[in-house]
Amino acid sequence: MASVFSPLIDELISSLRCLPGVGPKSAQRMVLHLLEHNRDGAARLARSLEQAIDGVGRCQRCRTLTEQPVCGICENPRRDGSVLCVVETPADVVAIEQAGGYQGKYFVLLGRLSPIDGIGPEDIGIDQLVNQLKTGAVSEVILATNPTMEGETTAFYISERAKDLGVTVSRIAHGVPLGGELEFVDGGTLAHAFSSRKAL
Amino acid sequence: MASVFSPLIDELISSLRCLPGVGPKSAQRMVLHLLEHNRDGAARLARSLEQAIDGVGRCQRCRTLTEQPVCGICENPRRDGSVLCVVETPADVVAIEQAGGYQGKYFVLLGRLSPIDGIGPEDIGIDQLVNQLKTGAVSEVILATNPTMEGETTAFYISERAKDLGVTVSRIAHGVPLGGELEFVDGGTLAHAFSSRKAL
Numbered sequence: 001m002a003s004v005f006s007p008l009i010d011e012l013i014s015s016l017r018c019l020p021g022v023g024p025k026s027a028q029r030m031v032l033h034l035l036e037h038n039r040d041g042a043a044r045l046a047r048s049l050e051q052a053i054d055g056v057g058r059c060q061r062c063r064t065l066t067e068q069p070v071c072g073i074c075e076n077p078r079r080d081g082s083v084l085c086v087v088e089t090p091a092d093v094v095a096i097e098q099a100g101g102y103q104g105k106y107f108v109l110l111g112r113l114s115p116i117d118g119i120g121p122e123d124i125g126i127d128q129l130v131n132q133l134k135t136g137a138v139s140e141v142i143l144a145t146n147p148t149m150e151g152e153t154t155a156f157y158i159s160e161r162a163k164d165l166g167v168t169v170s171r172i173a174h175g176v177p178l179g180g181e182l183e184f185v186d187g188g189t190l191a192h193a194f195s196s197r198k199a200l
Numbered sequence: 201m202a203s204v205f206s207p208l209i210d211e212l213i214s215s216l217r218c219l220p221g222v223g224p225k226s227a228q229r230m231v232l233h234l235l236e237h238n239r240d241g242a243a244r245l246a247r248s249l250e251q252a253i254d255g256v257g258r259c260q261r262c263r264t265l266t267e268q269p270v271c272g273i274c275e276n277p278r279r280d281g282s283v284l285c286v287v288e289t290p291a292d293v294v295a296i297e298q299a300g301g302y303q304g305k306y307f308v309l310l311g312r313l314s315p316i317d318g319i320g321p322e323d324i325g326i327d328q329l330v331n332q333l334k335t336g337a338v339s340e341v342i343l344a345t346n347p348t349m350e351g352e353t354t355a356f357y358i359s360e361r362a363k364d365l366g367v368t369v370s371r372i373a374h375g376v377p378l379g380g381e382l383e384f385v386d387g388g389t390l391a392h393a394f395s396s397r398k399a400l
Contacts, residue, residue, distance in 0.1 A: 004272075004273070004290075004293055004294045004297045005265075005266075005290075005294075006256070006265075006266040006267050006268055006271065006272065007267070008248070008251055008252045008255045008256055008267045009252060009256060009265060009266070009267075011248045011251070011252075012248040012249065012251075012252045014248075015241070015244050015245040015247075015248040015249075016219075016245060018234065018238050018241030018242065018244065018245055019216075019219075019230045019233075019234070019245075020229060020230060020233045021226060021229075021230075026221060028291065028294065029220060029221075029291065030219045030220060030221075031252070032265070032289065032290055032291050033219075033220045034218065034219070034249075034252075035252060035253075035256055035265050036265070036289070036290075036310060038218050039253050041215070041218030042218065042249050042252070042253050043249070043250070043253055044215050044218065045215040045216060045218055045219075045246075045249060046245075046246045046247075046249035046250045046253070047215075047246075048208070048211045048212040048214075048215040049212065049215075049234075049242050049243070049245060049246035049249075050243070050246045051208055051211070051212075052208045052209060052211075052212045052231070052234075052235060052242075053235075053239050053242055053243055053246070055208045056206070056208055056209060056235055065205075065206075065209060065232070065235050065236070066205075066206040066209070067206050067207070067208045067209075068206055071206065072204075072206065073204070089232060089236070090204075090205070090232055090236075091228065091229065091232050093204055094204045094205075094228065097204045110236060
């Protein structure tokens with residue numbers, strides 16, 4: 001069937017599909033909403049997309065996404081630079097910051113080791129991390145990569161490199177979530193919770 | 201809490217909220233995805249937003265959204281111009297076209313009568329519709345506004361105006377959907393289905 005829409009509208013519907021979680025139906029709904037009710041919002045979105053594409057790069061120190069040379073957390077003098085938490089993505093930083101309590105700094109891999117996808121240590125900034133550890137300013141590395149196969153591999157690789165440099169390495173705890181009910185926890189998590197049990 | 205993100209990223213997250221159905225969490229996920237993995241897609245989206253905002257107006261004949269003076273359906277000589285289906289939005293045109301079978305043309309109100317919101321006949325193009333009926337080219341108007349209070353009011357208003365001009369007016373049928381099971385149909389629909397029963 002030929003499209004009901006004119007070419008510019010079709011192109012906009014198709015462009016919106018680059019957003020994760022947006023299928024053909026919701027893209028169409030978004031376009032009609034923007035064009036009928038919110039052209040100002042659409043113009044603002046176009047502007048901020050362009051500015052972010054041009055401006056946003058990586059923090060020189062922790063590799064997170066920012067348009068500044070060094071991100072806000074890295075240059076905050078009240079954060080403890082002797083503790084470094086290694087995460088996979090900027091979204092993980094957000095989650096940890098929102099949980100509150102962590103006062104150290106971060107290192108954002110923007111990825112994980114995945115030989116099958118051709119992602120090696122150089123692609124996730126391990127050299128840069130190792131250089132930071134070599135300065136002696138970091139006394140503990142906390143590994144907070146995801147508990148997936150790739151995340152565990154990444155954590156293991158970094159822990160070996162860090163131990164060689166005499167830096168203390170720890171891994172965040174995995175197990176039954178607080179408030180989680182045993183009957184709804186998946187088998188893998190439960191098995192891990194048993195094998196990682198702590199003496200009281 | 202101060203934002204974890206730099207200003208350009210915050211502004212982009214906030215701009216994405218103009219899209220219907222996008223909350224703070226999904227906006228954040230979209231931004232991180234675009235900046236990490238799909239800057240080309242983001243640039244294409246910015247471009248098509250700008251082109252659509254500048255280019256897309258309304259069809260001179262049916263009022264639907266298009267960048268052309270007259271939309272594809274209106275200028276299609278194989279469509280029957282003597283039947284005019286009145287709908288509220290371009291999305292309704294898409295739904296009817298996808299169902300297939302309708303060969304007439306459309307008139308898109310881009311709204312519905314709603315005195316409480318200050319939306320009167322002049323805001324939804326009723327004058328333009330009446331002028332088309334006055335030419336005598338249209339023999340039947342099919343009212344396909346939504347079965348809501350405002351949609352029914354709009355349908356009633358248009359039917360009165362059309363009847364004054366001697367044009368046949370019909371309303372699409374409302375009732376139990378095909379394949380729908382009675383026990384899952386809401387009470388209002390069921391009551392309507394009974395009161396609108398047809399003799400066999």
